[in-house]
Amino acid sequence: MRRTSALRTTVVALLLTVGLGAAHTVPAAAEPPSATPTASAGLLEAMRRDLGLTDHQAAERLRAERDAARVEAEARRAAGDSFGGAWFDARSGRLVxxxxxxxxxAEVRALGADTRLVRHSAGALDRAKARLDTRPAPAGVAGWHVDPRSNSVVVTVVRADRDLPAVRAFVDRARATGPVTVAETAAAPRTYAAGTVGGDPYYTGNVRCSIGFSVHGGFVTAGHCGRAGAAVRGWDGSAMGTFQGSSFPGDDYAYVSIHSGWWTVPVVLGWGTVPDRLVRGSAEAPVGASICRSGSTTRWHCGTVLAKNETVNYSQGAVYQMTKTSVCAEGGDSGGAFISGDQAQGVTSGGWGNCSTGGETWFQPVNEILGRYGLTLHTA
Structure with a gap:
């Protein structure tokens, strides 16, 4: 395999999956964050553009979010069965x-968090959501997730379909399972598939996708890119590797092993918009934290974590344990890397909207993928 530019020599892996209609579909323990947050000029620029922050505000927010991720783990252990969820408050810069x-x-506040008294524990809300996961949903229901801020299970319906009998019946059944609130969205989620276009892709059959994160021996990406056993070609058309495992729907993740002549690096591509990002771990960012996505179609965009453990109701079937974000994406961005600071978060699955008018995008958390296939993230 040959690389013809300095950028390609430096970076082999990062991607966003893109599947055509014929494709098999779409939608480890976390390593601790590094001691010193990395905030390149390019990352600060992206946060300024997408989050409306000054460079100073963006740098301060990254520091606060890294503290919040540490405090959340400690607070969960301290609170035990009393833990009712947690989220990052961007205004105060503290975890709630x-x-x-x-x-x-008192014990949780001593860790550096603010507290709020709630009625339902996180465990009770997770059980209520799990009961919903056993029920089929009509197309007018976009998904459902546990929301720590409202202390409820939020069922999201497509605005135009909210009064359809099937949607109303699903909501009524959902309310019978536990504390449920209803939210609306502009459009149903879809997988980010598109025709083959330029960029730094890999190919399988008639599908063009991108790498999510390098792992030792290959990379992880979205499951709708290809079935286990499918051959993968690199950006230059040469033989690159093979899908060793793939799951979709239910999940949306896959593992691709690579052949000799290709190599892995702990890097997320910045596409010239921001400097390439080194990956130093996979500590999970809390709800409310800023997060950025790299994709071969729309390149680099940032937003915030809106929800975790959401069930997304794609037309191909439900996908569970997804993370919802305010980051935009478009066809061809599927499978790409979501990263917070220098911590890997997940691979792009799908969403609604675009990067001209806005939208929402979901990703499959990377630690789940690593655990499922027994992989080790390649870190700097």
Whole structure:
């Protein structure tokens, strides 16, 4: 395999999957964050553009979010069964932790978090959502997730379909399972598939996709890019590797092993918009944290984490345990890397909208993929 530019020599892996209609479909323990947050000029520029922050505000927010990720893990252990979820408050720059027992407030606050007394524990909300996961949903229901801020399970319906009998019946059944609130969205989620276009892709059959994150021996990406056993060609058309595992729907992740002549690097491509990002771990960012996405179609865009553990109701079937973001994406961005600071978060699955008018995008968390296939993230 030959690389013809300095950029290609430096970066082999990062991607966004793109599947055509014929494609098999779409939608480890986390390593601790590095001691010193990395905030390149390019990353700050992207956060300024997409989040409306100054460079100073963006740098301060990255520091605060890294602290919040650490505090969330500690607060979860301290609160035990009283833990009612947590989220990052961008205004205060602090983590907020919901608690069902007022007696745990002092201990959690001592960790550096703010607290809010809630009615339902995170465990109770997760069980309510799990009951919903066993029910088929009509196309007018976009998905559902546990929302720590409202302390409920949020069922999201497509605005134009909200009064359809099937949608109303699903919502009524959902409310019978536990604390449920209803939200609306402009459009149903779809996988980010598109025809073959330029960029730095890999190919399988008539599908063009992009790498998510390098792992030792290959890379992870979205499951709708190809079935296990499918051959993969690199950006230059040469033989690159093979899908060793793939799951979709239900999940949307895959593992591709690579052949000799290709190599892995702990890098997310910046596409010239921002400097390439080194990957140093996979500590999970909290709800409310800023997050950025790299994709071969729309390149680099940022937003915030809106929800976790959401069930997304694609036309091909439901995909579980997804993370919802305000980041835009378009066809061809599927499978690409979501990263927060220097911490890998997940691979792009699908969403609605575009990068001209806005939208929402979901990703499959990377730690779940690593655990499923017994992989080790390639880190700097």
């Amino acid at each position: 932790v919901g608690l069902t027992d007022r007696g745990d407030e």
